[in-house]
Amino acid sequence: MQSISTLRRLASIISDSVDTMERVYASSDVPLPSLDEPFNPQDPAEALRQEPEVSNAVKNLMAAAAQISTTVCDPMRFAVNTSRAFHLSSCLLVVSNLNIAEILREAGPKGATAEDIAAPSHANPNLIARILRLLATHHIFREVSPGVFANNRVSSTLDKGKSLSVLNSNHKDRFIGSSGIAALVEHGADIGGKSGVYLADSMLNADGVIPFKLAYRTEEEFFTWLHQAENSHNATRFGVAMQGTAETEPSDLIFQGFDWDLLPHNGTIVDVGGGIGHVSLTIACKYPHLRVVMQDLAPSIELSKKYWRENFPEHISKQMVKFQVHDFFSPQPIKEAAVFLLRYIIHNWSDDQAKAILHRLRVAALPTTRLVILEKIVPFASVEDLEASRTKEISGAFRPSAEYPLLPNWGPATADLYLYDLNMHVLLGGVERTLEGFWDLLEPAGWKLVEVHHCGGSQLSQLVAIPV
Numbered sequence: 278m279q280s281i282s283t284l285r286r287l288a289s290i291i292s293d294s295v296d297t298m299e300r301v302y303a304s305s306d307v308p309l310p311s312l313d314e315p316f317n318p319q320d321p322a323e324a325l326r327q328e329p330e331v332s333n334a335v336k337n338l339m340a341a342a343a344q345i346s347t348t349v350c351d352p353m354r355f356a357v358n359t360s361r362a363f364h365l366s367s368c369l370l371v372v373s374n375l376n377i378a379e380i381l382r383e384a385g386p387k388g389a390t391a392e393d394i395a396a397p398s399h400a401n402p403n404l405i406a407r408i409l410r411l412l413a414t415h416h417i418f419r420e421v422s423p424g425v426f427a428n429n430r431v432s433s434t435l436d437k438g439k440s441l442s443v444l445n446s447n448h449k450d451r452f453i454g455s456s457g458i459a460a461l462v463e464h465g466a467d468i469g470g471k472s473g474v475y476l477a478d479s480m481l482n483a484d485g486v487i488p489f490k491l492a493y494r495t496e497e498e499f500f501t502w503l504h505q506a507e508n509s510h511n512a513t514r515f516g517v518a519m520q521g522t523a524e525t526e527p528s529d530l531i532f533q534g535f536d537w538d539l540l541p542h543n544g545t546i547v548d549v550g551g552g553i554g555h556v557s558l559t560i561a562c563k564y565p566h567l568r569v570v571m572q573d574l575a576p577s578i579e580l581s582k583k584y585w586r587e588n589f590p591e592h593i594s595k596q597m598v599k600f601q602v603h604d605f606f607s608p609q610p611i612k613e614a615a616v617f618l619l620r621y622i623i624h625n626w627s628d629d630q631a632k633a634i635l636h637r638l639r640v641a642a643l644p645t646t647r648l649v650i651l652e653k654i655v656p657f658a659s660v661e662d663l664e665a666s667r668t669k670e671i672s673g674a675f676r677p678s679a680e681y682p683l684l685p686n687w688g689p690a691t692a693d694l695y696l697y698d699l700n701m702h703v704l705l706g707g708v709e710r711t712l713e714g715f716w717d718l719l720e721p722a723g724w725k726l727v728e729v730h731h732c733g734g735s736q737l738s739q740l741v742a743i744p745v
């Protein structure tokens with residue numbers, strides 16, 4: 278009986294969420310995008326997903342639908358299917374490498390046969406059909422008639438936005454100028470996937486060696502390996518993939534927290550481990566009176582110069598942006614920073630390494646310097662005792678949890694957080710942290726966490742700290 282009442286409650290969460298979405302989309306006079314149509318980021322309906330009412334309804338709906346499906350499914354089948362889920366990621370890697378989303382974009386809504394899809398790469402058409410059928414069964418691509426496939430909403434996000442002739446003539450540079458989602462998918466399915474399958478080996482047989490090192494038979498740390506000359510294609514893909522992470526977030530996310538208006542004219546933002554620099558470039562476009570120092574390892578700095586030249590050359594010609602090769606484990610050379618900005622840095626490192634990076638910044642900080650960290654803050658899958666938390670006094674720290682009987686963290690609707698966490702571990706020995714986890718790093722490194730902003734429509738949060 279308990280289970281039936283739970284099912285009914287989950288069904289009514291789904292029904293209420295659909296009502297909310299119907300009302301909001303109708304009042305804005307835009308239809309909900311169809312799963313069968315390619316994704317169009319310019320469609321005003323896509324912007325509606327960021328509305329808090331809609332994003333909450335979506336989260337409830339996803340969590341309740343997943344919970345209903347797991348509740349009623351044969352549990353043995355659920356466990357076995359989950360153990361084979363890695364095939365999905367390998368299939369996505371094939372699809373991106375063979376430019377199948379682009380072939381199907383050019384084929385249009387009628388789609389293309391597996392033979393036509395396989396022809397440019399001389400792949401086996403039967404195998405292509407089986408790969409696409411597995412994905413279509415998971416709502417990635419459509420099998421419009423037996424053996425004929427077309428793009429749908431999800432598969433079209435892999436489109437690198439270039440013609441097939443351009444892609445075929447230069448496979449190596451296929452991601453440059455793309456939205457970054459294909460690069461993010463390939464990076465995750467390729468290096469993440471290969472490393473991930475070594476997780477158990479690394480724990481059971483290899484004394485905790487990072488799975489990436491086992492998979493790639495290397496002694497090097499991930500970033501050292503990535504920046505070796507023979508891996509330059511992986512480094513380029515990684516740089517574009519980082520930009521792809523921003524594509525999955527609201528475009529104004531960086532302005533949803535720390536108040537950049539507070540910075541003085543000519544104030545310097547140091548983008549520590551800034552990659553190509555897309556985040557500080559977004560800030561500088563809105564606040565051109567702010568200076569930027571891009572810091573990263575040498576190969577990333579070269580990519581960053583190119584990215585800024587293409588996207589904001591004025592800031593370069595006005596000498597408002599400086600490119601500096603800098604290892605963040607060595608003393609920080611910029612002593613007058615208004616902000617040290619770290620996006621997706623701390624999660625790459627173990628606690629001791631992360632504290633070392635933060636300490637280098639603290640030594641170089643002025644009393645007015647602010648540390649702005651953009652990272653995911655991981656909630657527990659259980660109910661939390663907020664009153665007992667050491668972080669309860671921090672402004673903005675509170676985050677609501679899902680209503681019963683949903684899991685408090687919305688379960689699979691927030692799976693990205695936990696997938697990222699293990700991705701960090703298998704590649705780098707890194708970790709996505711709880712809020713208390715951040716507190717425990719910042720305090721010994723001489724920083725006091727004063728504000729947290731949970732950005733709407735995203736799982737990324739901003740943490741602001743001051744020197745103590």
Ligand SMILES: C[S@@+](CC[C@H](N)C(=O)[O-])C[C@H]1O[C@@H](n2cnc3c(N)ncnc32)[C@H](O)[C@@H]1O
Nearest residue numbers: 500519550551552573574577603604605620621
């Ligand atoms: C996950 S990426 C984040 C890039 C960028 N902040 C973003 O959000 O797009 C991590 C960055 O740290 C850089 N990195 C790794 N080790 C470093 C080191 N020792 N010193 C400086 N940068 C480093 C990498 O090259 C990479 O660009």
